[in-house]
Amino acid sequence: MTEHLNRLTPRQIVFELDQYIIGQNDAKRNVAIALRNRWRRMNSPEDIQKEIIPNNILMIGATGVGKTEIARRLAKIADAPFVKVEASKFTEVGYVGRDVESMVRDLVEQAVGMVRTQKKEEVKLKAEQAVEDIILDALIPPVHGSSSVKIQPDNNTSEVMPENDAELNQRTRERFREKIRNGELDSRKIDIEVQQNQAPNVGMIGGAMDDVSMMNIQEMIGNMMPRRGKKRKVTVEEARKILLDEEASKLIDMDEVKMEAIKKAENLGIIFIDEIDKVASSRSGGGGGPDVSREGVQRDLLPIVEGSAVNTKHGVINTDHILFVAAGAFHVAKPSDLIPELQGRFPIRVELNSLTEADFYQILKTPKNALTKQYVAMMESEGVELEFEDGALKEIARIAFEVNSEVENIGARRLQTVMSLLLNDFMFDIPDVIGADSHIVVTAELVSEKLSALVKNRDLSQYIL
Known part of the structure; x- marks a missing residue:
């Protein structure tokens, strides 16, 4: 996990960002240091690793100056899971705490997708061979069993003579295998069987149920239901695409994927919280109205940014070392209008310049x-x-x-x-x-x-x- 980051020095990170983002050198330097610090933490002595917390960043600047692009490009450079959310979406009436946790669950889903793609690439060759055999069986079904006969020559030694049909079938299959590899049969139609999960949609009657419980029930019922195949008539080219993903999935260990994904999200994940200024409330106002709701949202964000354990369908993830980048224009509110506890969790403040x-x-x-x-x-x-x-x-x-x-x-x-x-x-x-x-x-x-x-x-x- 750290080999890729090892090659990314702060200067190299800024150079990579310069390929896509003009100006904003102060912001680039700070995110480059934050990214390099992750490698430094993971290569520190084990007894101090848990104590080194990331320096979360608060970006201040008008719309369209590059705040989101800097965070998104940083994640791509680091090959890290990345999620962007708008803080204002957590201000809806009936807001509950689990909505804030959804950004962490989205991050884990991103990480699972990244690790699964990487694992599938590793087994791609084996999967391609399996797909080739399935397509070949659909085109030229193999002849099973041996119908060879023994002939007793004059010198009293037995000799086994192969049965003509089996030998012909084998030669034909090899010729068709070459044609499949060369793409000569891509337009040929064949029947294939595609696995389908028969899990029904589950609705609950009675009290409210949180997202994690619902996801776990859905997955549990899906695993209990038998997987049934569905016949489809497709071209060889389409069959190759459909079956490749299915065969690759059979070759990878999803438990290992989930473990790696959670580790990747915990150590490399980046969550970008946009429009943080929309939930900042003026200190000069009264004690009621929408300001109360905004402060409530900040207090719900606080434990996630501080570091807490969040339940996901793939397991429990700790947010202690996730890098949080918050951003806002702050035209009306000021960064100091955020609650002090949340301000303290974004120690690095960067002001982005308006574009000339x-x-x-x-x-x-x-x-x-x-x-x-x-x-x-x-x-x-x-x-x-x-x-x-x-x-x-x-x-x-x-x-x-x-x-x-x-x-x-x-x-x-x-x-x-x-x-x-x-x-x-x-x-x-x-x-x-x-x-x-x-x-x-x-x-x-x-x-x-x-x-x-x-x-x-x-x-x-x-x-x-």
Whole structure:
């Protein structure tokens, strides 16, 4: 588990984040240190490991400046289970504590999925061989048993002569096996049997039951019910996909998967709690109203962030070493409006900068997943070449920044709307009007022509996100 993290030094982590996120160097440095500290903890003496708690991070910044993207990319770099939740969803009427625990259960589900995928990859070769045999049996059923005969020659020595049908069947099967491997029979239809779980949906009459109990009952009844097969007529290509997952599942030990997944979630899991400012309550207000509900939500979040044991369908998970990253714009409330106990659980505070016009230009040009590169790839699939002049990128950045300043600052998300408005006519005309082998050049003049109304007409601008 720690081998992958060993290669990720803080500088290497920041370098990886730079491939997708422009600016926000302070935030990147802090999450890089937090991630590296996990490797440091797991490689510390055993007697001190449990005492080293993660430095949870509170990100403060307007929408669209990269808070979520930093956390999500960090999880991908670390190959760690990641869950994003909105704190505001826990403010509903009738809210109960188990809803807060659901984010930990979601994290365990993510971890189980990751470990299961890894295990299936390890047994993929064996599973492919088993699938090949099943498909071959469906195409050419094997001849069972031996019908060979003994012949007594003149020299009194017995000789066994193979029966012709069995030998022919074997040679035919080998020829068809080669055809299956080469994909020559992918379109051939065959009958296969797919296993189905006959577990019914369970409804409870009477008092309320928590999610874990319901999941456990469902799983228990599912295990008691017999698994029945269902015949399906599919192509060889489809059969290979359907059966591969089934055969790989038979080869892996799910108990081992669950144990590894819980360990992975406990030591590497990242939970991103967005809109934490929405549950912060003003200290100057009275003692009633919605502020009471918000403070209740914070108190329900507190034990999870502090470290507690949570029951899941896969086992008990301790949240002591899960990394929590909270984020909010804090336009109305302040971080100090959070209850002191919760503030203390987010010792690292990072303020993210609002995006400038220069940032917008770099976001369009530099990241691996830049919007311009996405549009180039989409048009390439139609055989159309799309090119952006440097002046066009600067003009797009200027307009996006201007609209953000005058209407509503939604950060980098503004670029998606502006780019869509700019290129929608081309996207509509391909391939009917603009055919393959065409070359489209986006110039600064074209950008000004297409988007000038957006900036001049404020009434129009308010309808653009």
